[in-house]
Amino acid sequence: MFQKYLQNCLLAAIIFSLNSFSAFSQSKLNDNPKIVVGIVVDQMGYGLLHKFKSKYGEKGFNRLINEGFNFENHNFNYIPTVTAAGHASIYTGTTPSDHGIINNTWYSREIKNLNDNVRDPQVRLLGIERDDIVGSSPNYLMVSTIGDELKKSNENSKVVSVSLKDRAAILPGGKMADAAYWYDWHFSPGNFVSSSFYFEEVPKWVEKFNEDGRASKALDSVWNTVYPIESYTESAPDDNSFERAIGGKPTPTFPYNFPELREVYRQQNAEYQLLLISPAGNSMLTEFGIQAIEEEKLGKDKDTDLFCISYSVTDVIGHTFGPQSVEMEDVMIRLDKEIEKLLDYLDDNFGQENYTAFITSDHGAGPPASQLAALGEPTGVISNRVYQDSINYHLAKTYGLKPWVEYFETENLFLRRELIEHENLDLSKIQKEVANYLLTLDGIAYAIPAGNLNKGKFEGKVENMIQNGFYPDRSGDVMVVYDHGTIQTIRRVLNIEDVKGSVHGSPYEYDTHVPLIWFGKGIKKGTSAEQVAPTDIAPTLAKILKVKMSESVKGKPLMEIFE
Numbered sequence: 001m002f003q004k005y006l007q008n009c010l011l012a013a014i015i016f017s018l019n020s021f022s023a024f025s026q027s028k029l030n031d032n033p034k035i036v037v038g039i040v041v042d043q044m045g046y047g048l049l050h051k052f053k054s055k056y057g058e059k060g061f062n063r064l065i066n067e068g069f070n071f072e073n074h075n076f077n078y079i080p081t082v083t084a085a086g087h088a089s090i091y092t093g094t095t096p097s098d099h100g101i102i103n104n105t106w107y108s109r110e111i112k113n114l115n116d117n118v119r120d121p122q123v124r125l126l127g128i129e130r131d132d133i134v135g136s137s138p139n140y141l142m143v144s145t146i147g148d149e150l151k152k153s154n155e156n157s158k159v160v161s162v163s164l165k166d167r168a169a170i171l172p173g174g175k176m177a178d179a180a181y182w183y184d185w186h187f188s189p190g191n192f193v194s195s196s197f198y199f200e201e202v203p204k205w206v207e208k209f210n211e212d213g214r215a216s217k218a219l220d221s222v223w224n225t226v227y228p229i230e231s232y233t234e235s236a237p238d239d240n241s242f243e244r245a246i247g248g249k250p251t252p253t254f255p256y257n258f259p260e261l262r263e264v265y266r267q268q269n270a271e272y273q274l275l276l277i278s279p280a281g282n283s284m285l286t287e288f289g290i291q292a293i294e295e296e297k298l299g300k301d302k303d304t305d306l307f308c309i310s311y312s313v314t315d316v317i318g319h320t321f322g323p324q325s326v327e328m329e330d331v332m333i334r335l336d337k338e339i340e341k342l343l344d345y346l347d348d349n350f351g352q353e354n355y356t357a358f359i360t361s362d363h364g365a366g367p368p369a370s371q372l373a374a375l376g377e378p379t380g381v382i383s384n385r386v387y388q389d390s391i392n393y394h395l396a397k398t399y400g401l402k403p404w405v406e407y408f409e410t411e412n413l414f415l416r417r418e419l420i421e422h423e424n425l426d427l428s429k430i431q432k433e434v435a436n437y438l439l440t441l442d443g444i445a446y447a448i449p450a451g452n453l454n455k456g457k458f459e460g461k462v463e464n465m466i467q468n469g470f471y472p473d474r475s476g477d478v479m480v481v482y483d484h485g486t487i488q489t490i491r492r493v494l495n496i497e498d499v500k501g502s503v504h505g506s507p508y509e510y511d512t513h514v515p516l517i518w519f520g521k522g523i524k525k526g527t528s529a530e531q532v533a534p535t536d537i538a539p540t541l542a543k544i545l546k547v548k549m550s551e552s553v554k555g556k557p558l559m560e561i562f563e
Contacts, residue, residue, distance in 0.1 A: 033354055033355050033520065033521040033544070034300075034304060034350050035293070035298050035299030035346075035354070036305070036306050036307070036355070037307050037309070037342075037355060038090070038091070038308045038309070038541075039310075040086075040087060040172070040359075041310075041311045042083060042165070042168065042312045043314050043323075043361065043362070043502070043504065044314055044332075044364070045323060045510060045513060046072075046513040048314075048328070049065075049515045050065075052234055052333060052336075055234075055333050057336060059344065060335075064343075064517045065517065067519065068517045068518055068523060069518045069524060069526045069527070069528070070527045071516040071517070071532050071558070072527060073513075073528075073529050073531050073532065074513070074515065074516035074532050074534070075509070075513050075532075076363065076465075076534055077095065077468055077534075077554075078096055078097070078465050078468035079411060079466060079469045079506065080102075080103055080504075081363035081504050081507075081512055082103055083315065083362050084101045084104045084117040084167045085104075086362025087362050089534050089535055090172070090362070090534045090538070091145040091172045091537075091538055092141075092143050092145050092146070092538055093146070093537070093538030093554065094143060094535055094553055094554045094555070096471055097468050098142065098471075099141055100143075101140060101141060101171065102412075102469060102471050102474050103410065103412075105117065106412065106474050107406075107407045116136075117140055117167055118136040118137060118138065118140070118167045118170045119134060120134070120135060120136055120139045121134050122137070123135035123136070123195045123196045123197045124195060125193055125195055126193060126194045126200075127191050127207075127210065129188070130187060133187055135194075135195030136167075136182075137170065137195055137197035138170050138171055138173070138174055138175050141174065141175065142471075143550050145174030145538070146174075146538040146542060146549070147161075147176065147177055147306050148176045148177075149542065149547045150306055151176040152547075154304075157304055158305040158306070159174070159176065159178055159305070159308075160173070160177065160179045160296050160306075161177055161179070161307075161308035162180070162181045162182070162285065162288060162289045162309050162310075163182050163183075163308075163309065163310035164183040164275075164281055164311075164312040165183075165312045168182070168312060168362070169181060169182040169308075170182070172310065173308060179194060179199070179203075179292075179296065181194050181288070183276075183281070184272075185270065185272035188272075189213065189215060190216060190219075190272040192288055203295065214287070215272055218258075218283070219258045219259070219262055219272070219275060219278070221258055221259075221280065222256065222257050222258065222259075223255060223258065223279065224255040225254055225326065226330060226334060227333075229254060232326045235325060235326045235329045236325065237326075238252075238325075238326045239251050239252070241370060241374075242322055242324065242325075242374070242500060243327075246320065247264040247265060252320075252321055254327075258274060261274055262274060277313065277316050278313065279330065279334040281312070281313045282313045282338050283338060286341055286342055289342070292307070299354070306545075309342070314331055314335065317331050318365050321501055322500070323365055323367060324367055324371060352521070354521060355520050355521060356521045356522060356523060357519045358519070359515065360517075360534065360537065361514035363514065364509075364511045364512065365510065365511060366485065366508070366511060367502065367510070368501055369496055369499040372485050373496045373497065378486075379485040379487075380442070380483065381486070381488070381489055381494050382488045383488075383490070383491060383492050383494065384490055385408075385490055386492055390441065391405050391434055391437060391438070392405055395434070400423075402419060402423075404416055404420070405434075409490055410488060410505060411476075411480050411505065412476030412479065412480070413438075413477060413479075415427070415430060415434065427477070428449065428451040431450055431451055431477045432449045432452075434478050435448060438478065445481045445484070446462055446463065446479075446480065447479070448466055448479050449478055450470070450478065450479070453467050453475075454472060461507075462481060462507045466479050466481060481506065481507060487503050514534075516534075516537070522562055523562070524562065524563045532558060535555030536555035536558050538553065539553055539555045539557045539558075540555075543557045543559075
């Protein structure tokens, strides 16, 4: 009897333990973070995050690297590698071939002009004194974002997105975002603005933030390096010929006296554009972002919220001075303090066990072409206008001297389809003929006709990237990729030594390889050399948020990161 009693007690204990473990496991499974934070740093190539590691503190970038899960082989899987396409791909989990954001602007056959990726004539710009300025929205985004799926799953969850750039705020939030805010220098004294797509007027807290005149105060300062300039040995000398001088300065060198520069830019009605080239722009965005979390009451209840923040100053610094510049090094050192400030806020207000974050970039960038030339590296400048003339003359040999090319810039060449139809010619045949001719010209690495991109799947890496960036209703008749280190321009004459600052958009590693680090609740410490892509971010967020993703998703959840 006693033995049977012991057996019954043991069985009861086992059942109790199993039930307790099951309940604990289920509790852990359902225990979502209070807030998920996506951090994107514009034009932060993989090298930039690690190049200045010794000058970072221990609580910003280094904390993410040392305590988070770091994917060291994270590359974009499409072209062009640009801001709008990058942000859309990160938050939708797919490529431009599905989400439709093929570039920052693209040529429209309907309006015979360039089309901006977020400009929307159906909405008004809010947060400025005028009420007649066209606003912006995610109208051109063709699939749902992770934020949209979160809202569909639970309408009480909130999605808020902020940036200095409109596209970097609007596209991450998607079509169901509660709010998107961005910086305006065109129509206001540096206000944070939004559009009537989200609400009829900006919240009172945004009005108050703008009334404080923070942009103006920030531009009343002088920008000098954090550390003695002679210690910036990771960068090229401060005075070099690969960088643009701004505001009438004779050289692109420190210090930057913004009160003096304001006077020059004011004459061009661009005074507040200066904040985009100042580290103070990133600081103001952090302040605004933290206030947005507070005022929008993100992470304050049982429903998980999504907050997206995108830092843009690095991109403008790169285009102006280049990734090799002391200016870029100093901005990264200062941005490290902004990341620390944001993480400290999240720690203090939610606790590290109640938030999950990731940090990445929308694209990298190559060194200035003038620097490559000085180093004896392969480089070059292609004039699309000159090549357009050459294509027209080539086609004239067979079809007559007519304006066969309608538009050619960056990776898209558009043929004049009305003319081809009027002449009773085969469009696909002309596309192939133009692609084949382009491949005979200097500086062209790939040229693929649109007809080929609509068929099957390419196996070659670059060809597949071209196909992933092709959206039939918006892309050209021929997709073009230039040689490594070669850039294109619409100018007919441009000497290589005149090309200052960085460019991006190519399928080469300097443009595609960017950081990806996960951090916070449910994320283990670790490093992976696995090849992953930005399209894997949204599916991973879907696992964290426990929501489904749309059928268009190309990526996969990064299961390695989970504890």
